[in-house]
Amino acid sequence: MPTQEHMHAVVHSYVRALNAADLDAIVALFADDAVVEDPVGSPPKKGLAEIRAFYAASVAMQLEVELEGPVRAVADEAAFAFRVSFPMNGQRMAVRPIDVFRFNADGRVVQMRAFFGADNVSTG
Amino acid sequence: MPTQEHMHAVVHSYVRALNAADLDAIVALFADDAVVEDPVGSPPKKGLAEIRAFYAASVAMQLEVELEGPVRAVADEAAFAFRVSFPMNGQRMAVRPIDVFRFNADGRVVQMRAFFGADNVSTG
Numbered sequence: 001m002p003t004q005e006h007m008h009a010v011v012h013s014y015v016r017a018l019n020a021a022d023l024d025a026i027v028a029l030f031a032d033d034a035v036v037e038d039p040v041g042s043p044p045k046k047g048l049a050e051i052r053a054f055y056a057a058s059v060a061m062q063l064e065v066e067l068e069g070p071v072r073a074v075a076d077e078a079a080f081a082f083r084v085s086f087p088m089n090g091q092r093m094a095v096r097p098i099d100v101f102r103f104n105a106d107g108r109v110v111q112m113r114a115f116f117g118a119d120n121v122s123t124g
Numbered sequence: 125m126p127t128q129e130h131m132h133a134v135v136h137s138y139v140r141a142l143n144a145a146d147l148d149a150i151v152a153l154f155a156d157d158a159v160v161e162d163p164v165g166s167p168p169k170k171g172l173a174e175i176r177a178f179y180a181a182s183v184a185m186q187l188e189v190e191l192e193g194p195v196r197a198v199a200d201e202a203a204f205a206f207r208v209s210f211p212m213n214g215q216r217m218a219v220r221p222i223d224v225f226r227f228n229a230d231g232r233v234v235q236m237r238a239f240f241g242a243d244n245v246s247t248g
Contacts, residue, residue: 004241041199068193069205072222072239075165079222079239081193081205098196098203098222100239115196115203115224117128 002103007073010109011080011101015067018084021059027052031108038114039097061086068096076103096120126227131197134233135204135225139191142208145183151176155232162238163221185210192220200227220244 010029017025027048030036036045036054045054068081078101085094097116104110134153141149151172154160160169160178169178192205202225209218221240228234 004243008243039198040201070220070244072205072220072241072244074163074239074241077164077239079203079224081196081222096194096196098205100203100224115198115201117196117198119128119132120194120196 001076001105002107004073006107007078007101007103008071010103010107011067011071011073011078014101015065015082018059018063018065021062023052023056023059026055026059029109030112031104031106031110034108034110034112036112038099038112039117040113040115077101078103091123094122094124125200125229126231128197130231131202131225131227132195134227134231135191135195135197135202138225139189139206142183142187142189145186147176147179147183150179150183153233154236155228155230155234158232158234158236160236162223162236163241164237164239201225202227215247218246218248 014026014029030048030051032048034051036051045051063084063086065082065084068083072079079098081098083094083096085092095116097114097120100113101109102111138153154172154175156172158175160175169175187208187210189206189208192207196203203222205222207218207220209216219240221238221244224237225233226235
């Protein structure tokens with residue numbers, strides 16, 4: 001079971017790596033057999049090749065990410081609210097997801113699910 | 125599939141019912157076969173009798189609940205961050221969970237999972 005400290009650190013590393021557009025650092029947080037469902041309800045990305053391709057497209061968008069409130073880590077999972085903004089067609093778009101990470105025994109993220117709907121997307 | 129509007133409304137009803145200590149209104153949001161895991165990693169409460177007993181203990185604590193940020197509703201699930209405070213031994217305790225609700229086709233909550241760890245509990 002990962003410690004709460006470890007899960008907090010991974011979430012902060014994830015936010016840092018997204019802001020730095022550091023694709024290697026993002027992918028390094030995930031287990032080989034990880035599954036990413038972003039947003040919830042969309043076809044899952046399975047394994048590091050699909051996950052890398054997904055985040056390559058994300059970091060190309062020049063994301064600015066900041067946590068909203070504390071990370072909630074318990075058992076082998078962590079949930080966190082955040083705000084991500086990026087330029088699009090001369091204005092800025094903002095999305096406010098809640099992500100849930102599940103960790104494996106090695107402390108890698110083995111499942112990621114991102115909760116956000118149309119209501120959570122806005123300009124500015 | 126429940127609408128995003130419906131899921132938002134249920135979350136707001138849940139917060140209102142917790143603040144009003146309205147046990148019937150809370151339980152009415154759940155499906156007969158619902159499972160409540162609060163916090164994540166604890167033994168789940170299964171079915172309305174166990175869920176009612178769980179919330180009876182909660183509302184007896186005179187909870188004050190407020191959402192932190194928007195509800196994130198997508199597919200058949202909703203995630204939301206909130207702060208709950210209550211009196212204990214002459215001071216106030218505060219907990220900042222993130223809950224995830226999964227809905228059935230009738231729009232009732234069929235699974236609830238509450239994410240919070242020791243780091244998310246404080247005085248004040």
